[in-house]
Amino acid sequence: MNSAAQQKLANQVVIITGASSGIGLATATAFHRAGARVVMSARDPGRLRQAAEPLRGSPGPDPLLLPCNVADRAQVDRLVAETIRHFGRVDILVNNAGIGMIAPLDATPPADAAALMATNFLGAFHCSQAVLPHMKERRAGHILNIASVAGLRGIPNSSLYSASKAALIAFSDAIRIELAPFGIRVSVLCPNRVKDTAFFNNAKRYGSLGLYHIRVTLTADAVAAAVLKTAIRPKPIVVIPFVSRAANTLNKFAPSLVDRFLARNMPKPGPVSPVRP
Ligand SMILES: NC(=O)c1ccc[n+]([C@@H]2O[C@H](COP(=O)([O-])OP(=O)(O)OC[C@H]3O[C@@H](n4cnc5c(N)ncnc54)[C@H](OP(=O)(O)O)[C@@H]3O)[C@@H](O)[C@H]2O)c1
Numbered sequence: 001m002n003s004a005a006q007q008k009l010a011n012q013v014v015i016i017t018g019a020s021s022g023i024g025l026a027t028a029t030a031f032h033r034a035g036a037r038v039v040m041s042a043r044d045p046g047r048l049r050q051a052a053e054p055l056r057g058s059p060g061p062d063p064l065l066l067p068c069n070v071a072d073r074a075q076v077d078r079l080v081a082e083t084i085r086h087f088g089r090v091d092i093l094v095n096n097a098g099i100g101m102i103a104p105l106d107a108t109p110p111a112d113a114a115a116l117m118a119t120n121f122l123g124a125f126h127c128s129q130a131v132l133p134h135m136k137e138r139r140a141g142h143i144l145n146i147a148s149v150a151g152l153r154g155i156p157n158s159s160l161y162s163a164s165k166a167a168l169i170a171f172s173d174a175i176r177i178e179l180a181p182f183g184i185r186v187s188v189l190c191p192n193r194v195k196d197t198a199f200f201n202n203a204k205r206y207g208s209l210g211l212y213h214i215r216v217t218l219t220a221d222a223v224a225a226a227v228l229k230t231a232i233r234p235k236p237i238v239v240i241p242f243v244s245r246a247a248n249t250l251n252k253f254a255p256s257l258v259d260r261f262l263a264r265n266m267p268k269p270g271p272v273s274p275v276r277p
Helices: 003-009 022-033 045-055 073-087 110-120 122-138 159-182 220-232 242-253 255-265
Strands: 013-017 037-041 092-095 141-146 184-191 237-240
Touching: 003 220, 013 022, 013 073, 013 122, 022 037, 022 045, 022 092, 022 220, 037 045, 037 073, 073 122, 092 122, 110 122, 110 159, 122 141, 122 159, 122 184, 141 159, 141 220, 159 184, 159 237, 184 220, 184 242, 220 237, 237 242, 242 255
Parallel strands: 013 037, 013 092, 092 141, 141 184, 184 237
Antiparallel strands: none
């Protein structure tokens, strides 16, 4: 990152949800290195403390750790109020907390479906609504939502997950226009599969399904770098890596070709092979 970019992020107050692991932790680390004042949030306070340990005592203020379940509106309101009490403002909100589920439709438990939507979609809604009065008053702010390529193109056996991310993309598109007159920016990032996070190990899995057979190149650090780049130069939507941008374009013009690719690479029911992050 060049020094002009670094200057832009220095002292910015950034809330990152799901910051104890994977993309959220990489993003918190990258913002912290850039001199931002980082608020790290996730449900499990012990894991959050442990994850933030390497960031403590380094140059710049220690991250503020605020445990919060984004599915719970009262907890989200406390997260935002405590951030403002501590740092005086919120400049950037990264809605990253998310969970996965790999399940054919007939094996998808309704309670899990509701829990997934409550975290992946309503979590971002809660956090965005909670920072809104403050950002509107300051006529400034940037909301960055971490969706997925699965929201651009539904993935079989991940229908609920895909729907939660499609909802997040549509939500981002809508509020980007709605909030622009108040000086608030909204971006949505759609990464493809990331190879070094706990996501697939933590994902609920039903129907003995493995993962798609695709080449995975993206790292949590690469997604974090894209988040920072977008925070510096806001863009409506960011799809990474390049091959996913190409696939997204192909899907718009020849969706049945993408259907065939997905059907061919779809894992068949059978013994679940261990998933390595
Ligand atoms: N990994 C991928 O291939 C991939 C690809 C595209 C998009 N994404 C998206 O990227 C985001 C981060 O995924 P990741 O791969 O970094 O996963 P991860 O390593 O499993 O991290 C998930 C983080 O979210 C937190 N979290 C989960 N449920 C929460 C809740 N209800 N409230 C608050 N925090 C919660 C977890 O901590 P606690 O459990 O302690 O709460 C953890 O810090 C997700 O939104 C995911 O959908 C991932």
